[in-house]
Amino acid sequence: MNSEEALFLLLVGALWGCTNPLMRKASEQPSANNTQDVITTTTSNPIKRLLSKLANIKIWLPYAINQLGSLLYYKLLASSRLTVSVPICNATAMVFSCITSILLGERVNKPWRAGLGVICIMVGSGICMTANEGGVEIGDNAGKDEL
Numbered sequence: 001m002n003s004e005e006a007l008f009l010l011l012v013g014a015l016w017g018c019t020n021p022l023m024r025k026a027s028e029q030p031s032a033n034n035t036q037d038v039i040t041t042t043t044s045n046p047i048k049r050l051l052s053k054l055a056n057i058k059i060w061l062p063y064a065i066n067q068l069g070s071l072l073y074y075k076l077l078a079s080s081r082l083t084v085s086v087p088i089c090n091a092t093a094m095v096f097s098c099i100t101s102i103l104l105g106e107r108v109n110k111p112w113r114a115g116l117g118v119i120c121i122m123v124g125s126g127i128c129m130t131a132n133e134g135g136v137e138i139g140d141n142a143g144k145d146e147l
Contacts, residue, residue, distance in 0.1 A: 001129050005080050006088075008072060009129075013092025015069025019062035020093075021101040026058035084128050091121045 053059050076085055095118050101108070108114050 001080070001084060005076070005085075006129055008076055009080070009085055009088045010092055012069050012073045012076065012089045014096045015065055015072070016089070017093035017096025017098075018100045019066040019069070020097050021104055021106065022062040023059055023066070025104055025106075026056060026062070027053060084131075087128055088125050091125050095121050 073085075073089055076089075098114055098118055102111075102114075
């Protein structure tokens with residue numbers, strides 16, 4: 001795997017991971033600045049609730065960035081190894097999602113477990129990125145049958 005591919009895989013993970021907490025936070029809270037938003041989001045009409053969420057830039061802008069990450073992901077799938085690109089993108093998305101959630105002030109029940117999980121994901125992703133395609137070769141005659 002070349003460095004350009006690795007950078008794009010990390011970028012996809014960042015686009016996915018950083019936008020998920022932003023969308024979650026924006027969809028949970030009505031805008032306190034506008035009383036019309038509060039009235040619309042508390043109404044029982046699902047169409048009005050949907051329209052108010054679509055009009056909220058705090059929801060659709062992160063969603064659009066997330067979809068940009070998906071487009072880049074599908075482009076990468078065409079040119080990279082599937083067994084490496086899928087786990088790397090999903091693992092780094094989890095890491096970026098955890099970091100973004102903490103930066104947004106979301107409560108983490110056991111921060112040491114989250115930190116340990118991030119470290120394990122980073123180590124595993126590094127192993128996937130640097131592993132040989134054909135496996136590990138040991139010695140001069142590795143992979144050759146001797147008669």
